[in-house]
Amino acid sequence: MVSVQDPPVTSPRPRRANPVLALLRNSWRQLTSMRTALILLFLLAVAAIPGSVLPQRGVNIDDVDRYFVEHPDLAPVLDRLGMFEVFASVWFSAIYLLLFTSLVGCVVPRLAEHWRAIRSAPPKAPSRLDRLPQHATIAQAIGGAEEIGAALRKRRWRVAVRGDTVSAEKGYLKETGNLLFHFALLAVIVGVGYGSSYGWHGNRLLVAGTETAFCNTLQQFDEYGLGPRVDAADLPRFCLELTDFNAEFLPTGQPSSFRATVRVDNGAPRGFSVNSPLRLDGANVYLLGHGYAPMIRYTDRYGQAQTAIAPFLTVDGMLTSEGVAAFPDANIDPKAGSARDPNAQVAFEGLYLPTAPDQPPYTRSVYPEERSPALMLWAYRGNLGLDAGIPGSVYRLDQRQVDNGRLKRVGEATLLRVGERMTLDDGSSVEFLGTREYATLSIRYDPGEKIALGGAAIGLLGLMLSLTGKRRRVFFRVTTGGSSLVEAGGLPRTDYSGFAEEFKQTVEAVERANEEGSVKR
Known part of the structure; x- marks a missing residue:
């Protein structure tokens, strides 16, 4: 008899991952990590330093020209690096675009997870409450788990009653604050980008007098910059005539106040100062200096x-x-x-x-x-x-x-x-x-400034919530034997030095509420 052997069983070859997709996936994971977002945020702050130290063309072209005169060798090198137009440079834009992408990749998954956590019930009570950082027992006849849950809800705890156990938690505002803060950063970045795309600015040295009046056209600006989405025809039409300039100085020669008075389209004179710009329809006029x-x-x-x-x-x-x-x-x-x-x-x-x-x-x-x-x-x-x-x-x-x-x-x-x-x-x-006398004016329009301002306000609110919010949980279990007994345990989810006192007050509040219920019964 001839025996026929079965062919050997071979395991399928493991599927080889596409190296390009693997590289893209790993790069995305690195970019959207919180560590990368913090590094990019730090780089953005460092990159903004030259814009605060060096004169900028978008603010005062005269200071830039003076810097070229005072530093004839260094200024051309800095100019090639974009140091006189920091916030419009390619490298600065690349940093905040990467930061925007990183924040979106970090925040959106956290938002979904936070939403699921808010909608889900508090976790079940552990079997050994005495192992929690805070533990207490109430050895007296009180109501059941529903009464305990009602007392906790009055103290704004999220409560879940499961048979003879009660689970409660607080402090989700901390994560809400974190998310608000990060979304506020996104709003600031969006505001800056929107303002850069649809905004414009121009500088003008305006001498007092009717014959030296200025009209808002590109030809009459000493220096200007238009966003990619702005055309010269989009500029609002108005004319300015400098009628008066009042400068006050201290005995040391330091300026104490500057105030310019202009006539807009032959209307009534209007005054403005360094910290109080002239608000026009579609533009703001800022006073930079005088001479x-x-x-x-x-x-x-x-x-x-x-x-x-x-x-x-x-x-x-x-x-x-x-x-x-x-x-x-x-x-x-x-x-x-x-x-x-x-x-x-x-x-x-x-x-x-x-x-x-x-x-x-x-x-x-x-x-x-x-x-x-x-x-x-x-x-x-x-x-x-x-x-x-x-x-x-x-x-x-x-x-x-x-x-x-x-x-x-x-x-x-x-x-x-x-x-x-x-x-x-x-x-x-x-x-x-x-x-x-003349006044150096900066005339600009930034449609994204309200978005950035709103983002800054929301960011401040989110930061306050994040710093003040504390995640914590408490559990109660009602046991019956020879006498009723309630066991309580508490667990802080974050560093919270005052949790022991809050846990004590919560247990006392539950005890008082149940005593009142016993009296009524």
Whole structure:
């Protein structure tokens, strides 16, 4: 007889996991862990430090320009790293987008788990209540488990009665507070992102006077930034005229208050200050600073007079200011028609002192208020380089034109008081007429600020609930034998130093409630 053997049984090969899916799954788990969320939150706080230390273009472009002058080697490097536009940089956006994703991955599962925990009944009482951190017995005739449950409900415990045992718990507001706080962080991030996408901002140096009024168009901003979802046509239409500026200083020269008064669309004057912005329909106007704009009248060699109102940028706390007054259309020969000689242009580099010292050197103002104003001027003649089409600053001369000899200094520096005149070598003259004050304004619209503010308020509420909430449970078991006996046990789920006293008060409250029930019966 031939025996036939069964073929050997082979176990199926284990299915090999897709390495790409495994990598994505592990990466998602790492990203959505609470540890990663805390690290990203810390990185976000660290990344925001340069935005608080270094000047930002979205806040004050003048401070950024001054930083480039004071640190010519370091500033270009920082600019390439986005340090002057920190909150709009790619690396900062990447951090808060990763934080947003991490928080969503952390909070949503915790929310579902918290919802299930709230809807579920408290757990069953353990068999040995005497092993719990808190334990007590009531050896007297009292009511049953239902009466104990009713007494606990009056003290706002979540109660579950199962036969002769009672389970109760409190403190879910702690986890509710945690979730509120994390959702508030999400709201803040959403508010910042929404404001960045649909918001806009612009800076303007506004000189007092009707002829220097400003209208809210991109062409009239000194510096601006539009969100990706904003077009120039979306800007609200309004015009501002600076009618007055009041600055008060302490005896030390420190400013005590700034207040600007503007006329909006030829309406009634409206005032605003540093901490109280001007609220308009679709925009807010913030006061950043102020300075002086000297008025200079130049009369060229042909007797033609021109007046320039040139804002000077402050260089110190005493409002010592530097600037340039340019006259590119000067020295046009009337006999030659309107042809302009580019090599006969004139500009004056100036140093303005609101309160000049009594004796030289006249290099710094001694007080920021205009008590003894003086203007130091250096005259230049030649080609200002304005026709080359190369962008430049209106607050300083093109140094390249000076270096290549196309723009030359004429004479020596001269100090002028208000009303004084200086005559140049070609018979032309320049006169210091006085000054006008200017205000540096930041005009911006941020639709996400209310969302961020609401998130901050909710976050504060959630933090308070998280810090004050304490998870704890109590259990009661009614036993009957020779005499009725109630055994109680308590368990704090979190560190709670006052739980022993609360447990004692809870047992006493249950005892009193059942005594009252016994009397009624």
